Amino acid sequence: MPRISHFDIPADDPQRAQKFYKQVFNWKFEKWDGSMDYWMATTGTEEPGINGGLSKRMLGQIGITNTINVPSIDKYSKKISEKGGQIIIPKMPILKVGWFAQCMDTEGNMFGIIEMDETAE
Known part of the structure; x- marks a missing residue:
């Protein structure tokens, strides 16, 4: 989870x-x-x-802003959009850390998701 x-x-x-x-x-x-x-x-x-x-x-x-670890940023970005949330800043690399996206839930709360990946550039 x-x-x-x-x-x-x-x-x-x-x-x-x-x-x-x-x-x-x-x-x-x-x-x-x-x-x-x-x-x-x-x-x-x-x-x-x-x-x-x-x-x-x-x-x-x-x-x-809280950031949530996810196994796949692409999969969770899609789920967020499908369930009424928004992707504010799409998938972007954080050098040698992973892939990050800034999101908003259905209530206007901002949060981040991150997929850890040391090869991200």
């Missing part, structure tokens, strides 16, 4: 947001070595949970 595996926090001021999450929750941030300004967020290791990331807010981006 596909599960949420990652979250993304959009920020108008990424440094200010990182400071907030560090001071409140003691989260750790490390600059991702990919092609965009993105920081990986480590939320802890003692309790069950997931880690995520933080980036500069893109136009129209509101709220935290």
Whole structure:
């Protein structure tokens, strides 16, 4: 069963947001070595949970976005569309990570889907 595996926090001021999450929750941030300004967020290791990331807010981006691991991005993109959802950003590679798509459910909630694939370019 596909599960949420990652979250993304959009920020108008990424440094200010990182400071907030560090001071409140003691989260750790490390600059991702990919092609965009993105920081990986480590939320802890003692309790069950997931880690995520933080980036500069893109136009129209509101709220935290959860990303769900799926075995096939093509199959799930089709299912989402058939069941009344929308594909907002179609399948795109995340270098050496996998294939990603940004979606919207029937209630207007944004979420991502990802198919892990280290050969993605």
